[in-house]
Amino acid sequence: MAKKKNEKKKKSGGIVGFLRDFTYGMATHGMARHALKTRSSMEHLFILITMGDMLGIPILPPYYSLRLLPHVVPQITTWKRRMLREKDFVESMY
């Protein structure tokens, strides 16, 4: 029982952990989210550049796009989710 309690406490980090997470949430979480959004829009560009090679249509000189392709492939699944999702005006708020 005591072990379980300790584990739970360790997991949540106690009051110090709460204060740390809360302060991060208040002050920095929004910034981190925005950084991720900026990165994702860069990723969109990156994937569009290499789209030709993914479809088998050479748009860029193949040397460059083939070098880029391995970096792009792991992002394709999440990229598709973001691209195909319907977006709403309120999303620009947060």
Next chain:
Amino acid sequence: MNSLWVLLWWVVILVLGYWVYASHVAKRVFEVDPNRATPAKMYMDGVDFMPTNKNVLFGFQLNSIAGAAPIIGPIVALQWGWVPALLWLGLGVFFIGWVQDFSSAMVSIRNDGDTFGALGYKLISPRARKILLTFVYFYLLLIACAFGHVITKGISHNAALPFPLLVVIAVAFLVGHMIYKAKTNIIVTTILAIALIFFSIWLGTVWNIKLSYNLVLICVLIFGYFSSILPVWRFIQPYNYSSVYVVYFGIIAGVIGILIGHKPMTLPAFTAWGTKIGPLWPLLFVTIACGAISGWHSLVSSTATSRQIENELDVRPVAGGAMFAEFTISIIAVIVCATAFADKAEYVKNLKNPVGIFVGGLGGAITSIGLPVSYAKALAGMMIIILALTIVNLVFRFMKVATAELLGDAIGIAKNPHLATIVALIITWVLVKTGTWLYVWVLFGGANQLMAGFALLLVTLYLVQKAKPYNYAMYPMFFMYVTTVCALFYTSFFKLIPAAMAGKKVFGNLFAAAVAILLIILALILAYDGWKAFKRLKSGEAGEPAEAAKAEA
């Protein structure tokens, strides 16, 4: 009566509201299930959909919902007395406030993280999305005007504030550059920013700068322009980040000050059923918006928070908990302001400048911890102006996006960010200069509460669709709808139009009345569509509205 007794009311509402009622609704109505996959897990894309720790989300939600409104609303409402203000705050948050925040997040989570626009389209009618967008634009305009005046009046009446505010703005640019360009350590950056800001507050008390109302208003609008146009990382984010510590410190020092000082409540407990801005019902219920119930929260809950919730069990502490935390801020505002003045006449004299009232109240409480009076008052002034500027920061940015969304297809130039921002700034300037602030504040509260009515309408329809008990959302929805429509109607037809007819601020009052009437019309259209949707869903047609199905076909 000693102000510490008010804390007893706070404890009762918190315990019964959060641990009893909220827990019951979460379990019995929404049947929260820790094993059900949330959109954050199902559609994780590393950006919008991302499972996040509940403590982090609680801080994020609180930061996103709490601005200056939970402080200014109760300050203005003290003209009815502090008992009606405390009763509405407590009962509002208990029966409606947390219900809306929690349920908006839950409905969005159960609908794949859909936002209100998409949910309105699906559950009410296709035109609901457009109506919501138009409504949000004018709602934002009223926010800009209400806060624009508060900030301008506050700064132009307090010569200790201009200098530290200029320093805060300069520090924001510095912090942005240090974090994102120079890649300086975040702890070093934070310490430097905090030291500069707190030192500048002291410097402001010895180096007073007196500015005129018009000059401050123009500066605030220029501030709004740059907030809207500059990249978020360059200004808005570092501004919010570096200034949040002033707010933190102000709240903590204020709470300790209240406990140490425990002054008696000097303002009357109850004054009259009717005051200068109107009768207690419906006006009190829109004068105090945030702190009791606010439509803004539903936008945050259903847009950002619902997509980051890791586990359905976290929704109550995150969305409900943040609402109760904001209620706490409002209680502090009531206590510090109801104990700050010798009598009602002194309070009423300062009513046009709520920042001044708050500075006197919180500043007085902070002196109990040993800080000099001038520094404590400057700190309190900075806290509320920073909170209000944070809202202005966001509002013009959103108005720019809403303009492009509303008019972009028909008028190409509306997509130009500079033009859209300048149009929003000009309308704001006109309304601040020509309108009557107290009525604009009431209209803002009305629009905000009406937004809450829309949110509760969506929640009710969702619960009807799922054949779950819906009364706990439907009755608050009726109350909010009727109260806010009546408040908007009363203010426009019994206050604004007669004032304009009497030749008092003709343009501003008529313009504000026109905005109020537009909001009423939009609310009635949505209520009609909502009623049709209710009947459709009640009869068991669980699908989308007929028009939506037709449009998709």
